[in-house]
Every structure is written in structure tokens, then in C-alpha cells.
Amino acid sequence: MRVPTRQVYWNIPGHEWMYALFVVLLAVLAWGIWQRASLWRLGRPARRLDQPGRRLAEMNRQVILQARLLRDALSGPMHLLLSWGFVVLFLGTVVVFLKADLGLPVMQGPFYLYFQSLTLDLFGALALIATAVAAWRRYLERLPRLSRTVQDWVILALFALILLTGFVLEGLRIEVTRDPWGLWSPVGYLFGRLFASFLSVGAMRLLHRGLWWFHLVIAFAFLGLIPFSKMFHILLAPLNVYMRSLEPKGELPPMDVEAAAEAGEHLGAAELTDFSWKQLFDLDACTECGRCEAVCPAHAVGKALDPKYVVLNLREHLHAEGPSLLALAARARSAAENGPAEGEGEAVSHLVGPVIDPEALWACTTCRACMEACPVFIEHVPTIVQMRRYQVMELADYPATMQEALTSLEERGHPFRGSTASRLDWAEGLEVPLLSRLGGAEGLDYVLWVGCSAAFDERNQRIARALATLLQRAGVRFAILGDEERCTGDPARRMGNEFLFQMTARENVDLLRRYGVRRILTLCPHCYNTFRNEYPRFGGEYEVVHHSQLLRELLASGRLRVTRPSLLETTYHDPCYLGRYNDEYEAPRAVLGAVAGGGLREMERNRNHAFCCGAGGGRMWAEEAPSQRVNRERARQALATGARRVGTACPFCMTMLEDGIKSETGGDGSVEVRDLAEIVEEATRPAS
Amino acid sequence: MPERADFLHGGLRMRLVVGLKYILDPEIPPRDFRIDEEARRPVQGRASLVISPFDENALELALQMKDRDPATQVVALSAGPASSEEALRKALSLRVDEAVRVETDPLGEPDGEQTALLLARAVQRLGGDILLVGRQAGDWDRGQTGPIAAEILGWPCVTAVSRIEAADGRLRLRHEGPDGLEVVEATPPLVLTVTNDEANQLRIPKARDILATRSKQVGRLSLDDLGLSPEAVPPRSEVTRLYVPVEEHQCEWIEGDDAEAKARALADRLMALKVL
Numbered sequence: 019m020r021v022p023t024r025q026v027y028w029n030i031p032g033h034e035w036m037y038a039l040f041v042v043l044l045a046v047l048a049w050g051i052w053q054r055a056s057l058w059r060l061g062r063p064a065r066r067l068d069q070p071g072r073r074l075a076e077m078n079r080q081v082i083l084q085a086r087l088l089r090d091a092l093s094g095p096m097h098l099l100l101s102w103g104f105v106v107l108f109l110g111t112v113v114v115f116l117k118a119d120l121g122l123p124v125m126q127g128p129f130y131l132y133f134q135s136l137t138l139d140l141f142g143a144l145a146l147i148a149t150a151v152a153a154w155r156r157y158l159e160r161l162p163r164l165s166r167t168v169q170d171w172v173i174l175a176l177f178a179l180i181l182l183t184g185f186v187l188e189g190l191r192i193e194v195t196r197d198p199w200g201l202w203s204p205v206g207y208l209f210g211r212l213f214a215s216f217l218s219v220g221a222m223r224l225l226h227r228g229l230w231w232f233h234l235v236i237a238f239a240f241l242g243l244i245p246f247s248k249m250f251h252i253l254l255a256p257l258n259v260y261m262r263s264l265e266p267k268g269e270l271p272p273m274d275v276e277a278a279a280e281a282g283e284h285l286g287a288a289e290l291t292d293f294s295w296k297q298l299f300d301l302d303a304c305t306e307c308g309r310c311e312a313v314c315p316a317h318a319v320g321k322a323l324d325p326k327y328v329v330l331n332l333r334e335h336l337h338a339e340g341p342s343l344l345a346l347a348a349r350a351r352s353a354a355e356n357g358p359a360e361g362e363g364e365a366v367s368h369l370v371g372p373v374i375d376p377e378a379l380w381a382c383t384t385c386r387a388c389m390e391a392c393p394v395f396i397e398h399v400p401t402i403v404q405m406r407r408y409q410v411m412e413l414a415d416y417p418a419t420m421q422e423a424l425t426s427l428e429e430r431g432h433p434f435r436g437s438t439a440s441r442l443d444w445a446e447g448l449e450v451p452l453l454s455r456l457g458g459a460e461g462l463d464y465v466l467w468v469g470c471s472a473a474f475d476e477r478n479q480r481i482a483r484a485l486a487t488l489l490q491r492a493g494v495r496f497a498i499l500g501d502e503e504r505c506t507g508d509p510a511r512r513m514g515n516e517f518l519f520q521m522t523a524r525e526n527v528d529l530l531r532r533y534g535v536r537r538i539l540t541l542c543p544h545c546y547n548t549f550r551n552e553y554p555r556f557g558g559e560y561e562v563v564h565h566s567q568l569l570r571e572l573l574a575s576g577r578l579r580v581t582r583p584s585l586l587e588t589t590y591h592d593p594c595y596l597g598r599y600n601d602e603y604e605a606p607r608a609v610l611g612a613v614a615g616g617g618l619r620e621m622e623r624n625r626n627h628a629f630c631c632g633a634g635g636g637r638m639w640a641e642e643a644p645s646q647r648v649n650r651e652r653a654r655q656a657l658a659t660g661a662r663r664v665g666t667a668c669p670f671c672m673t674m675l676e677d678g679i680k681s682e683t684g685g686d687g688s689v690e691v692r693d694l695a696e697i698v699e700e701a702t703r704p705a706s
Numbered sequence: 707m708p709e710r711a712d713f714l715h716g717g718l719r720m721r722l723v724v725g726l727k728y729i730l731d732p733e734i735p736p737r738d739f740r741i742d743e744e745a746r747r748p749v750q751g752r753a754s755l756v757i758s759p760f761d762e763n764a765l766e767l768a769l770q771m772k773d774r775d776p777a778t779q780v781v782a783l784s785a786g787p788a789s790s791e792e793a794l795r796k797a798l799s800l801r802v803d804e805a806v807r808v809e810t811d812p813l814g815e816p817d818g819e820q821t822a823l824l825l826a827r828a829v830q831r832l833g834g835d836i837l838l839v840g841r842q843a844g845d846w847d848r849g850q851t852g853p854i855a856a857e858i859l860g861w862p863c864v865t866a867v868s869r870i871e872a873a874d875g876r877l878r879l880r881h882e883g884p885d886g887l888e889v890v891e892a893t894p895p896l897v898l899t900v901t902n903d904e905a906n907q908l909r910i911p912k913a914r915d916i917l918a919t920r921s922k923q924v925g926r927l928s929l930d931d932l933g934l935s936p937e938a939v940p941p942r943s944e945v946t947r948l949y950v951p952v953e954e955h956q957c958e959w960i961e962g963d964d965a966e967a968k969a970r971a972l973a974d975r976l977m978a979l980k981v982l
Contacts, residue, residue, distance in 0.1 A: 279917045411913035421910050429754050430731065440735040501752045517913035 022199045023126035026118045028191055029226050036234060043238045050245030051253075054302050057340035060347065061295030066261035073260045081256045086393045089627075090309070096151040100177070101252075103145025107184070110138040135202035139188075142181055143205045149177045163308025163326075169247050176240045183233040185209045190226040194219055251305040255394040258303035261296060262395040267386070268551030268599040271400050275411070275517045286407025286514060289367045290336055291343060293401065300396045301333035310388035310398060315630040315648045316381040323381035325388040325398045328374060332401075335373045343367070370405055379405055380417055383637045383648065384512050385594040385630035406514030416513070423639035424515055427522070431504035432470035433639060441501050444472065444479035448486050451497040459535045463495045464563065467549070469542035470505050471669035477676065478669040484699035485541050485565055491702065492577040494568075496539065502529060506548040513636035520556070523548075527558035541565045541695060543595035543668045544634075550600065564596060566606040566667045569698050573612040578702045583615035586690075588697075589661035590618060591652065591675060592628035593668035606667045609694050613701035619659040629655060631666075631674035638670055653678030657689060664691045720894070721779045722768040723829050725839035725851065726797060727758040727821075728790035732844040739950070746948040747815070748845070757793045760840025762908035764900035767870055768838055769800060769909065774872075779803045781832055785810050785824040791924045798919040799911035806832060806925040812936045813929075817943045818843075818850030824939075825851065826858035827932040835894035841866050841901045852899035861895045868903035 027033040067073075079085045084101070088094035113134055117125040125134055153174050156164045164170070189210025192200035200207045213222060244250055265271070278285055284292045310325035311317055317324050370376055379402060388398045409415050410424075423433035450466075459465055466489070472482040489496050507522035530538075538560045540546040550562040572578040588610055596602045603625045610618050623629045632648025642648075653675060656664045664675055676691040683689055731754045740749040757765070765782065772778040782797035784790040785808040794805035808824045810816050816824065829837050837859070842849035856863030869880040873891075881888045882901050900906070929935060960975065962968030976982040 275913060276917060279914050285913055414910050414912045418907075425910055429756055430733070431754070436733065438735050440738045443735075443737070515913070517916065 020198075021126050022128075022130050022202075024130070024191070024197065024199075025195070026114055026125070028195060029223055030230050039234065039238055043242050046242040047245065050242070054245055054250065056344065057336055058295045058298045058302075060291050060336075060340060060343055061293050061298045062291075064294035064296040066263075066296050069264060072264065073262075076262065077256060077260045080259045080393065080395070084393070086391070089391075092151065093155060093307075096148045096155070099144040100148035100152065103141045103148065103181075106141035107138060107145070110134055131199060131202045135199060136204075139185075139203045139205045142184060146178070146181045146185075149174060149181065153178075161308075163312040165306060165308070173240075173243070173247065173249060176236055176243075180233065180237050180240060183229050183236070186213065187226060187229055187233060189213060190222045190229070194222050194226065248304070248306045250302055251394060254299065254303040255305065258299060258394045258396070261299070263397060263400075266551040268547040268595065269555070270403055270511055270552070272555055273407070273516055275520060284366075284408055285411040285516070286409070287369060287401070287404040288408045288412065289343075289369055290332075290339065291347070292408070293404070297397070297401055297404075298336060300401070301329055301336055303394045304329045304333065304396060305394060306330065307393065309391040309393065310396070313387040313391045313627070313629075315383060315385060315387065315632065315651065316378075318629070319646045319648050319651050321381040321646050322375045322377040324378070325382075328378065328398060328402065329396060331373050332369070335369070339367055370409055374405060376409070376415075379409065380420070380640065381637075382635050383594070383630045383632055384635035386598045387594075387627070387630065390598055390626050403512065403514055407516055408514075410514040411517055417640050419641050420513055420636050420639050423636070424510055424513060424518060427505050427507075427510055428518055432474055433505060433509050434470055434474040437474040439474045439476065439479070441468075441473045441503060444468070444482040445486060445498070445500075448483065448490075450486050452500045453497045453533050453535075454500065454502060456497055457533075459497070459533050459537075461495065462497055462537075464489075464537050464539035464568075465530075465533070465535045466496045466498050467506075467538050467540045467542075467545050468498055468503060469540060469545045469669065471673070472541055473503070475669065475673060478672055478693075481541055481669055481672065481693040481695050484693065485695040488569065488572070488578065488695060488699050488702070489539075491704070492572045494572070494577075499529070499533075506545045506553075508544040508548045509636050509638070511548075511552070512634065523553060523556045523558070527553060527556050530558060530560070535560065537561045537563065539563050539565060539568060541667075541669065541693070543593040543600070544670065547595045547599050564600075564602060564605070564667070566596070566609055566694050567602065569694060570605045570608045570612075573609060573698070573702075578698065580613050580701050581703060581705050582701055584613055584663075584697055584701045585616045586614070586663040587616040587661045588614050588618055588663045588665045589621055589656050589659040590624070591621070591631065591656060591664055591666040591671055592625055593666060593671045594628070594630050594634055596667055597628055598626055606665070606694055609698060610665055613698050614665075616662075619661045621655050621659055623655060631668075631671040631678075633670035633674045638673070647678065647681075649674035649678035650681055651678075653682045657682055662689055663697075664689065665694060665697055666691065667694045669693070720771070720775070720777070720836070721781065721834045722771060723781045723783050723825075723832065723834035723837045724761070724765045724768045724797070724802070725821075725825050725837065725855075726761045726765065726782055726784045726790070726793045727840070727843045727845075728755050728784060728786055728793040729758045729843060729845040731756045732759065741948055741950060743947075743949055746945045748948075755789060755792065756844075757796065757908075758840050758844040760842060760844065760900055760902060762840075763868075763902045763906040764838040764840050764898070765797060765800070765802075766906045766908045767867070767898075767900055769802070770906070771870060771872075772801075781806060781834065783808070783825060783828055783832070785816060785821050785828070787811060794924045795919055796911065798922050798924070799916040800909060801915055804832075804925060805922075806927060808927045808932065809929070813939060814942065816939075818846075818848045819854055820939050820942060822851045822854035823858060823934070824929075824932065826855040827934060828927055829855075829859065831927065831932060835896070837861075837897045839897075839899055841899040849899070852897055856897035859895070859897065861897050862892060863897040863899070864890055864892060865899045866901040867898045868901050869905060870898075 084098050087097050113125050116122040155161050156166060156170060185206050186209050188203055188206030190213060191197065192203065192207055193210040193214045244252060275285060287293055308326050314323060314325050370379055382402045384399050386399055422435045426435035427433040453459065453465060468482050472478040504526060505522060506526060507519040510522065511519035538549055543564060546562055546564045549560055590606055590610055592603060607618060629652050630648060631652050664679060666672055666675060672691060672693055679689050679691055730748055730750055734753040738751065738753060740751055742749050768780045772780050780802040782794050782802045782805040784794055787810065791807055794807055798805050806828065808828050813820060825837065837855060839852045852865065853863050864879050864881055866882040867879045868882055871878045876891045876893050879890045879892060881890050960968050960972045962971050973982065
């Protein structure tokens with residue numbers, strides 16, 4: 019019996035010309051990649067290659083298994099099939115190369131039948147289906163997150179043409195050569211039968227020869243386009259996932275403000291060269307899939323911010339300005355080597371203004387939904403904040419109401435300018451011990467860090483009261499700092515005033531050290547995040563607990579007993595800085611489950627997909643156009659559940675949601691907004 | 707800039723001196739505000755100190771003039787204890803050219819008249835074409851310093867100025883008078899007291915400039931430097947009593963079967979109280 023195989027280059031005299039084209043392709047690829055890669059050198063140093071094991075594991079999850087992509091029930095499988103289809107077909111081509119060019123006897127026998135024929139055919143067919151789905155999503159369903167530019171249709175057309183011509187070629191060969199193993203390539207076989215039904219053998223031979231060259235040229239054209247199109251992500255996406263940040267999600271990249279000022283560097287990002295090479299790499303890795311845009315709360319309510327275009331505009335700027343910046347850098351280097359650099363009058367090619375709309379820059383709530391959605395792990399928020407840093411620290415050019423908040427933070431220790439409350443108003447009549455009276459944190463279970471919002475916002479004082487009452491009820495030993503408490507600096511950091519943040523952080527760390535504070539309880543996810551993820555770098559290492567976590571524990575251990583289960587149906591709003599930044603999704607739900615007899619109704623966007631309330635990133639203190647309020651959109655989503663109560667675990671979310679619910683219901687009181695502490699306090703009140 | 711020549715007078719660059727008073731934060735919540743009735747002065751407690759708000763407006767106006775003409779010099783001047791150097795540091799971070807404190811320790815806490823004398827002497831000593839101060843300080847609200855300083859210097863004084871423009875060799879000042887806005891023209895030397903306006907909210911310092919102030923010095927002038935001795939300064943006006951007024955509210959319900967009866971009862975009651 020003959021060994022199953024097929025003849026390579028059947029019917030293709032002069033196929034050697036392919037090698038000439040291949041050399042051209044390699045040259046184009048090399049040149050294209052060099053063009054892009056050389057621009058990354060404009061960036062500053064960044065350490066992104068440590069811990070290879072951890073990096074490989076995540077790369078495996080995101081590139082091989084495509085975990086994030088699969089969150090989209092249609093586009094995810096589409097991409098999985100398309101990418102794996104092409105990978106398998108590429109492997110098939112490698113097998114051909116091994117046989118034809120290296121003479122290895124690999125393309126024969128069962129391997130030829132099972133892999134080279136059947137598997138390739140199946141993957142090719144799946145890729146073809148995936149291409150159809152992709153085209154449908156983009157051009158018929160017209161998904162808003164997808165763009166419809168020339169490159170978009172060219173690439174889809176190339177996919178379809180490469181796959182279709184491949185099948186037709188295979189079918190024609192099977193027909194003309196009467197391939198005895200033709201049925202092992204079922205899709206190609208069917209194409210062959212189809213063409214045989216109306217073409218003579220001679221015509222099929224001719225068609226085969228022409229089509230073979232066409233297939234070759236478009237396949238090479240596609241490969242050659244990679245570095246010049248969004249398809250560059252085939253190479254860069256896996257690398258970008260590998261080089262993702264391994265720092266805590268809740269920590270913005272730190273900077274040494276004083277050293278930078280001394281060295282004459284920009285504070286923050288004024289121009290491209292202020293970014294790290296990884297931030298520039300991010301730009302080229304973008305696939306333009308628009309998942310960030312689709313989840314962005316600012317974009318959803320019609321603000322100027324579109325995270326996808328933050329990336330794409332910066333990329334366009336990089337490609338346009340990069341080469342001249344490189345030349346400039348080279349000249350500066352040689353000037354530095356050859357003597358005193360004058361360096362004067364060097365024009366700064368500003369990002370904010372010409373490239374990034376300032377309104378977009380300030381619209382970001384730093385909610386991290388974009389970063390959580392990005393399948394290639396682009397880091398939008400740090401890049402946005404870095405541009406804010408320059409606007410704030412070097413230009414002092416940012417929204418006036420945000421300026422007032424930061425001035426108040428600096429002068430009065432809290433960002434709530436004009437508040438008539440004092441730090442201790444909320445505790446009136448509760449006999450909450452002060453650390454200054456106790457002299458230290460010894461013997462305490464926790465120091466309760468109240469936070470400015472719960473201290474100075476009249477509504478939110480009720481949250482602090484409820485929590486303190488619960489702690490007393492459960493016999494938790496705690497104290498507060500009272501007048502000595504200041505803002506953690508979170509709003510300053512997110513608005514870009516890194517200088518003020520660091521001053522504040524150092525002062526707070528000193529204060530807590532003087533009292534020997536080790537365990538901190540917060541009711542504000544922003545304070546929680548800052549203590550947990552950002553203070554360690556300033557020498558402040560604490561065990562930080564959010565009140566949702568402590569309440570879960572107190573309820574589970576029976577130290578708090580439910581006396582009157584709450585019967586209102588409740589929906590829970592995930593605060594970004596508790597959920598997406600710190601992965602705490604379950605404690606609040608467990609608390610609600612323990613006290614809410616009415617059941618929990620999830621909003622469509624929950625957990626890591628939750629929609630921000632609109633207050634983060636300093637937006638709490640920004641002016642909002644009435645038609646562009648993120649909180650009203652979130653309130654609508656909450657109302658859509660039909661729940662009579664919205665539960666949350668963040669005083670900022672409270673302010674935003676209560677306001678949103680009031681606006682959306684006309685203030686009829688039909689739906690209430692409550693913090694977990696308030697809900698639990700009511701449900702565990704001792705029967706009197 | 708075409709205005710530039712107009713700003714020059716007598717062939718000298720304009721030199722603006724801005725008086726800054728460092729005071730107890732006037733935005734402190736009322737319940738945190740405490741006074742020491744014995745000493746007849748407010749207690750700082752944990753409240754912060756800030757630049758008096760109208761003085762901030764004065765500083766902003768001066769900085770705006772410097773923006774328009776970089777040859778303009780701005781001198782920040784404060785008469786007060788060592789703590790007021792914080793206010794001067796903030797002024798330095800906003801890029802004033804000089805910051806000088808008049809040491810007032812021998813005088814205790816100077817009042818408006820004393821401060822006016824100190825500022826006027828300091829202006830004579832430091833040189834200056836315009837002295838700008840807030841229309842009144844955010845703590846005692848007396849509003850005397852500017853006009854008295856003008857008297858001592860023998861300069862004209864325009865009060866409650868919110869904007870300054872240069873035109874036709876003169877300064878055009880927007881003065882907020884009792885009957886509305888007036889535009890006044892004047893030429894230096896001048897004393898201006900400044901009131902607030904949306905266009906003169908003090909800018910915020912840039913981090914880079916704050917860092918740069920660390921290496922800058924605040925100048926100091928003693929009474930001696932000003933040719934004064936504690937005895938030569940007029941005595942401080944004396945506060946005879948300081949107290950937080952207690953507001954009392956009394957509430958009375960007007961009874962009546964219907965609206966007319968209630969109205970009648972209300973009118974009777976008001977007449978009895980001699981309100982009507």
C-alpha cells in the first residue's frame with residue numbers, strides 16, 4: 019500500500035520565484051518592525067521582565083486560552099477560532115517547508131492524514147466561519163466599539179480570500195490528481211467537487227496555477243502588513259501581556275518628584291519622551307477592539323473621553339513625531355558627548371491640547387474598567403494620570419473646582435471646601451475613644467479611619483455613626499484619630515498632584531507610627547486602597563480591613579446577630595476601589611445575604627464589570643454637565659433591577675448614587691440608598 | 707506689549723508691594739471656633755492658618771500685572787510672627803520676586819493702625835510704587851490698614867479695587883462702590899485695597915515652584931530696620947471684651963380655628979410685640 023502524502027508544488031512550475039517574494043517579505047517585515055521598535059526607545063526605563071514564571075502563566079491564560087477575550091460570548095470565540103485557525107494553518111505551512119525545503123519526511127502517513135489534511139481543513143473552516151462572524155459584527159451588527167476604516171475591511175477581506183483560495187486550491191488539486199486521500203480534506207474536497215461540476219480538467223489546472231500565485235501574494239501581503247496595521251498585535255499582544263505590571267493594581271506608578279525636578283525633567287508627561295518604553299509599546303499593541311470604549315462610564319454618558327482614542331491618538335502622534343524626536347535625542351546625546359549641551363529653546367511637543375483633549379483627560383474617573391476589559395493589558399489609567407501630573411504640577415492648569423478641593427486638602431487636610439462640619443460631628447453622643455487620649459493603639463483591635471467623606475458630608479456621617487455603633491455592639495475595641503486625621507491623599511494622587519499626595523502620605527505614616535497603629539479599619543474604599551497598596555512604599559505597612567470584610571466576619575461569628583432581617587429587595591453597587599482595584603466582590607454580598615431577607619438582585623454590570631458611580635479620579639469635585647452625569651446612568655441601571663434599595667460600601671458612591679436615584683425617581687423616596695453599615699446596623703439592633 | 711511703557715513711570719520699573727496677613731482659617735466650622743475670653747483673642751486649636759482671603763486677591767492682581775509685564779516686580783510683605791513666613795513661602799512659590807517679614811514680636815499682635823505704620827515704613831525702605839492690601843482682614847474685618855498706610859505714606863488710596871488695567875499712561879481701577887462699579891483712573895504711587903472678584907482668585911502654585919522656594923530666603927526687617935522702636939509705635943487699640951454672641955430663638959404657635967382667626971391672632975400678637 020502507498021504511504022499517504024501529496025506532491026508539494028504540484029502544477030506550479032517556477033515556484034522558486036516564491037523564495038524571491040519571501041525575501042522581499044522578510045525585508046518589509048524587518049524594516050516595518052524596526053520602524054516601530056526604534057520608537058519605543060524614546061521611552062524611559064521600566065522594569066517589566068522580572069518574575070518570568072508568573073508572567074508566562076498569565077500569558078498562557080490570556081494568549082493561549084484567551085480568557086479575557088472569552089468574556090464576550092460572541093467576539094471571544096470568534097477571535098479564538100480565527101487566531102487558532104491561522105496558527106494551525108501556519109503550522110501546516112511549516113510542515114510543508116520542512117518537507118520541501120529541508121527534505122524531512124514529515125508530511126506523510128497518518129500524520130499527513132490526521133493533521134495535515136483533516137485538522138488543517140477543520141481549523142481552516144472554523145477560521146472562515148469566524149471571519150464571517152467578525153464581518154457580521156463589524157458591518158451588519160455595527161457594534162459601536164468597532165471602527166470601520168479602510169484597514170478594517172482590507173484585513174477582513176484578506177482573511178476571507180486567503181482561506182477561500184486555500185480551499186479552492188486544495189479542491190482543484192484533489193480533483194485533477196484524483197487524490198485517493200481527498201476525503202481526508204473534506205472542505206477542500208467539497209470545493210473540488212463544486213468546481214469539477216462546471217470546469218474541465220484543463221481549466222481546473224489553469225485556474226489552480228493562477229490561484230496558487232494569487233494565494234501566495236495575498237498571504238505575503240497580509241504578513242507584510244502586520245507591522246503597519248493593527249495586526250501588529252499578533253506579535254505585540256503576547257509580549258504586552260507578558261510585560262504587564264505586576265505591581266498592586268491599586269498603586270499608581272510612583273515618581274520621585276524632587277529628583278525629577280532637580281534633574282530638570284518634566285513632572286509627569288508633557289510629551290512622548292516622558293512615558294516609559296512600555297507605555298509606548300502599549301500604544302502599538304492596541305488591537306483597536308474598542309472593549310475599553312464599550313465599558314468606559316465617561317464615554318457612555320457622552321463625555322469627551324474615549325480610552326480607545328487616548329491610545330490611538332497617542333499612537334498616531336508617536337508614529338508622526340517619533341522619528342523627529344529620535345533624531346533630536348541623538349543630537350542631544352552627541353552634544354552631551356562633545357561638550358556643553360545648550361539644550362535651550364527645545365520645543366516641547368505637548369500631548370495635552372494637540373493630541374489629548376483636556377476635557378477627555380479630566381473626564382476619567384480612574385475606574386479601571388478599561389484596563390480590566392483590555393485583552394492585551396494596556397494601562398490606560400497610569401498614562402492618563404501621568405499626563406494629569408504635568409498639567410497639575412507644572413502648569414497648574416486644571417478644572418477650578420478640583421483646584422479648590424486640592425487647596426482645601428493642603429490647607430485644611432480635607433478636600434471638602436466649604437463644609438461646615440468638623441471631624442468629630444458624626445460621633446456626637448457615641449463616646450468613641452480618641453487615640454490622642456489613649457496615647458497609642460495598644461490593646462485595640464482596630465483604628466477606625468473615618469475618612470473625610472464620612473466626616474464632612476452630612477449624609478455620610480450616618481455611615482460612620484452606624485459603623486461605630488456596630489463596633490460597640492459587637493464589642494470591637496477601636497479608637498479614632500479625630501481631629502488628627504487628614505485625607506489619605508487619594509484625590510490628590512488621582513488628580514495628578516503627586517507632590518501633595520506624597521507630602522500627605524509621609525505625614526500620615528508618621529502620625530500612625532507615633533501611635534503604633536498596625537490595624538486599620540476603613541469605611542471608604544479609597545482610603546482602604548491607599549493604605550493597602552500605596553502607603554507601603556512610604557514605610558506604612560498595615561493590616562487594612564474594609565468594613566464590609568469586618569462586618570462579614572462579625573456576622574459569621576455571631577458577634578452581630580440579625581434581629582430584624584431586612585425585607586427590602588436590594589441591589590449592590592460595587593465601588594471600583596473595593597472591587598476592581600482590590601478584588602473584594604464577595605464580602606459585601608455575604609453581608610447583604612446575611613441580613614437581607616429580601617434577596618439580592620444583581621445589576622447587569624456587576625463585580626469586575628461594574629459601572630462606576632462617577633466620583634473617582636477627583637470627579638467628586640468636578641463640575642458635571644447635567645446631561646453627562648455618570649451617576650444618573652448608574653442609578654438607571656440600579657433602578658432597572660426593580661430593587662427597592664441600593665446598597666453600597668463607599669461614601670463617595672453613596673453621594674453619587676443617592677443624587678442619581680433622586681434625579682431619576684423625582685425624589686419620590688421609592689428607592690433608598692444605604693451603606694452596608696447602615697443596613698446591618700438596622701438589622702442587628704437589639705430588640706428592646 | 708504696548709502697555710509696557712505706560713507702566714513705567716519716572717523711568718523706573720513698577721514695583722508692587724503686597725501686604726499679606728496670615729490668619730486663622732476663616733472657613734473653620736463654627737463649632738470649632740473658640741475664643742479665650744480672658745485673653746480676648748481667638749484660640750487656634752487645630753485650625754490651620756491661611757492667607758487672609760482679600761490679601762490673596764491683592765496678590766493675584768499683582769501677579770496678573772507681572773504676567774502682563776514681566777519687568778514688574780512683586781514684593782510680598784507680611785508684618786507678623788515667625789509663623790507668617792509660611793504665607794510668604796506660599797507667595798514665593800507663586801513666583802513673587804521678594805518676600806519680606808516685618809518682625810512684630812516686640813509689639814505682640816499689632817492692630818490695623820500699627821500694621822499700617824509697619825507696612826508703610828517697609829514700603830519706604832524696600833521701595834515700591836503701589837502698596838496692595840486686602841480691603842479688610844478675614845479675622846478682625848476692620849479694614850483700616852490700607853487707608854491708614856496711605857495716610858502715612860501720603861499717597862492716594864483707592865479702596866475696594868477688583869481689577870487693574872493699564873491705559874493711556876495711567877492705571878484704570880475697577881472700584882466697587884456702594885452704588886455699583888466705578889472705574890477710577892490713577893497714577894502711582896498709590897495704595898490700593900482689594901476686594902474679591904471672579905477674576906482675581908489666587909492661582910495655585912506649581913509643584914516645581916514650591917520645590918524651588920526651598921532654597922529661597924524670606925527677608926526680615928526689624929523695628930530697628932524701619933527706624934522704629936516699640937515706643938514709637940502708636941499703642942494698640944484695646945479690645946475690652948470678646949465673646950461669641952449667643953443667638954436665642956423663641957417660637958410661638960399662633961392658634962386659631964381657621965385662616966382668618968389665625969391671621970387675626972397673628973396681627974394682634976405682632977401689635978402686642980410692637981412689630982406692627
